[in-house]
Amino acid sequence: MIGLLLVAPFVAMLWVSSYAKVDPTFIGIPFFYWYQMAWVLISTALTVIAYKLWQFDQRARKGGDAR
Template sequence: MTEPPEGGRRAVVTLPLAVAGLCLAVPFVAMLWVDSYARTAPAFIGIPFFYWYQMLWVPVSTLLTVVAYVLVRRQERARKAGERR
Protein backbone atom coordinates (compact mmCIF):
# COMPACT_ATOMS: atom_id res chain seq x y z
CA MET A 1 0.00 0.00 0.00
CA THR A 2 2.59 2.53 -1.09
CA GLU A 3 0.25 4.49 -3.34
CA PRO A 4 -1.77 7.32 -1.78
CA PRO A 5 -5.55 7.04 -2.09
CA GLU A 6 -7.11 8.72 -5.11
CA GLY A 7 -7.52 12.43 -4.53
CA GLY A 8 -5.35 12.19 -1.41
CA ARG A 9 -2.10 13.96 -0.68
CA ARG A 10 1.22 12.28 -0.24
CA ALA A 11 3.14 13.33 2.84
CA VAL A 12 6.49 14.78 1.86
CA VAL A 13 9.02 15.75 4.49
CA THR A 14 10.96 18.78 3.32
CA LEU A 15 13.84 20.60 4.97
CA PRO A 16 11.63 23.38 6.43
CA LEU A 17 9.31 20.77 7.97
CA ALA A 18 12.26 18.87 9.41
CA VAL A 19 13.64 22.08 10.92
CA ALA A 20 10.19 22.86 12.36
CA GLY A 21 10.08 19.44 13.96
CA LEU A 22 13.54 19.96 15.39
CA CYS A 23 12.48 23.34 16.81
CA LEU A 24 9.60 21.62 18.59
CA ALA A 25 11.69 18.70 19.86
CA VAL A 26 14.62 20.68 21.32
CA PRO A 27 12.72 22.06 24.37
CA PHE A 28 11.40 18.60 25.23
CA VAL A 29 14.86 17.07 25.13
CA ALA A 30 16.32 19.94 27.14
CA MET A 31 13.71 19.60 29.88
CA LEU A 32 13.63 15.81 29.98
CA TRP A 33 17.41 15.55 30.37
CA VAL A 34 17.28 16.50 34.05
CA ASP A 35 20.87 15.45 34.83
CA SER A 36 22.11 18.31 32.67
CA TYR A 37 20.62 20.96 34.97
CA ALA A 38 20.15 19.23 38.35
CA ARG A 39 22.60 21.42 40.24
CA THR A 40 22.65 24.72 42.12
CA ALA A 41 25.69 26.43 40.60
CA PRO A 42 26.07 28.76 38.77
CA ALA A 43 23.57 31.03 40.47
CA PHE A 44 22.10 33.99 38.62
CA ILE A 45 21.16 36.98 40.80
CA GLY A 46 20.84 34.58 43.72
CA ILE A 47 18.63 32.07 41.87
CA PRO A 48 20.03 28.52 41.69
CA PHE A 49 20.83 27.17 38.22
CA PHE A 50 18.11 24.51 38.49
CA TYR A 51 15.39 27.19 38.55
CA TRP A 52 16.71 29.85 36.20
CA TYR A 53 17.63 27.28 33.54
CA GLN A 54 14.05 26.04 33.44
CA MET A 55 12.64 29.57 33.37
CA LEU A 56 15.03 30.47 30.55
CA TRP A 57 13.38 27.77 28.44
CA VAL A 58 9.98 29.50 28.61
CA PRO A 59 10.90 32.34 26.18
CA VAL A 60 13.27 30.07 24.22
CA SER A 61 10.46 27.53 23.71
CA THR A 62 8.10 30.31 22.67
CA LEU A 63 10.59 31.58 20.11
CA LEU A 64 11.22 28.08 18.73
CA THR A 65 7.47 27.44 18.49
CA VAL A 66 6.99 30.68 16.54
CA VAL A 67 9.81 29.70 14.17
CA ALA A 68 8.21 26.28 13.63
CA TYR A 69 4.81 27.87 13.00
CA VAL A 70 6.21 30.30 10.43
CA LEU A 71 8.08 27.53 8.63
CA VAL A 72 5.04 25.27 8.45
CA ARG A 73 2.73 28.08 7.30
CA ARG A 74 5.22 29.14 4.62
CA GLN A 75 5.52 25.53 3.43
CA GLU A 76 1.74 25.15 3.36
CA ARG A 77 1.32 28.34 1.31
CA ALA A 78 3.98 27.19 -1.17
CA ARG A 79 2.28 23.80 -1.50
CA LYS A 80 -1.11 25.39 -2.14
CA ALA A 81 0.38 27.80 -4.69
CA GLY A 82 1.98 24.84 -6.48
CA GLU A 83 -1.37 23.00 -6.63
CA ARG A 84 -3.08 25.96 -8.30
CA ARG A 85 -0.68 25.97 -11.22
Protein backbone atom coordinates in the same frame (compact mmCIF):
# COMPACT_ATOMS: atom_id res chain seq x y z
CA MET B 1 13.32 21.07 10.57
CA ILE B 2 10.02 22.00 12.22
CA GLY B 3 10.05 18.77 14.21
CA LEU B 4 13.53 19.50 15.57
CA LEU B 5 12.43 22.95 16.72
CA LEU B 6 9.53 21.43 18.62
CA VAL B 7 11.46 18.49 20.09
CA ALA B 8 14.43 20.52 21.38
CA PRO B 9 12.64 21.87 24.49
CA PHE B 10 11.45 18.38 25.44
CA VAL B 11 14.95 16.97 25.19
CA ALA B 12 16.39 19.87 27.17
CA MET B 13 13.84 19.46 29.97
CA LEU B 14 13.91 15.67 30.11
CA TRP B 15 17.71 15.57 30.44
CA VAL B 16 17.55 16.59 34.12
CA SER B 17 21.11 15.62 35.01
CA SER B 18 22.36 18.41 32.73
CA TYR B 19 20.78 21.13 34.86
CA ALA B 20 20.29 19.55 38.31
CA LYS B 21 22.80 21.81 40.05
CA VAL B 22 22.94 25.04 42.01
CA ASP B 23 25.84 26.84 40.35
CA PRO B 24 26.07 29.07 38.42
CA THR B 25 23.53 31.32 40.05
CA PHE B 26 21.94 34.22 38.21
CA ILE B 27 20.94 37.22 40.35
CA GLY B 28 20.78 34.87 43.31
CA ILE B 29 18.61 32.25 41.56
CA PRO B 30 20.06 28.71 41.42
CA PHE B 31 20.83 27.31 37.96
CA PHE B 32 18.13 24.63 38.31
CA TYR B 33 15.40 27.28 38.36
CA TRP B 34 16.67 29.90 35.95
CA TYR B 35 17.56 27.27 33.34
CA GLN B 36 13.96 26.08 33.29
CA MET B 37 12.62 29.62 33.13
CA ALA B 38 14.98 30.40 30.26
CA TRP B 39 13.56 27.43 28.38
CA VAL B 40 10.07 28.88 28.71
CA LEU B 41 11.24 31.84 26.62
CA ILE B 42 13.34 29.70 24.29
CA SER B 43 10.42 27.29 23.75
CA THR B 44 8.13 30.18 22.90
CA ALA B 45 10.59 31.48 20.32
CA LEU B 46 11.12 28.01 18.80
CA THR B 47 7.36 27.42 18.60
CA VAL B 48 6.83 30.76 16.83
CA ILE B 49 9.61 29.95 14.37
CA ALA B 50 8.15 26.48 13.73
CA TYR B 51 4.71 27.98 13.15
CA LYS B 52 6.08 30.55 10.70
CA LEU B 53 7.95 27.80 8.82
CA TRP B 54 4.76 25.72 8.70
CA GLN B 55 2.80 28.69 7.35
CA PHE B 56 5.46 29.27 4.70
CA ASP B 57 5.28 25.60 3.72
CA GLN B 58 1.48 25.67 3.49
CA ARG B 59 1.56 28.76 1.27
CA ALA B 60 4.17 27.12 -0.95
CA ARG B 61 2.02 24.01 -1.29
CA LYS B 62 -1.06 26.06 -2.19
CA GLY B 63 0.92 27.98 -4.79
CA GLY B 64 2.22 24.75 -6.30
CA ASP B 65 -1.26 23.22 -6.59
CA ALA B 66 -2.73 26.22 -8.45
CA ARG B 67 -0.41 25.81 -11.46
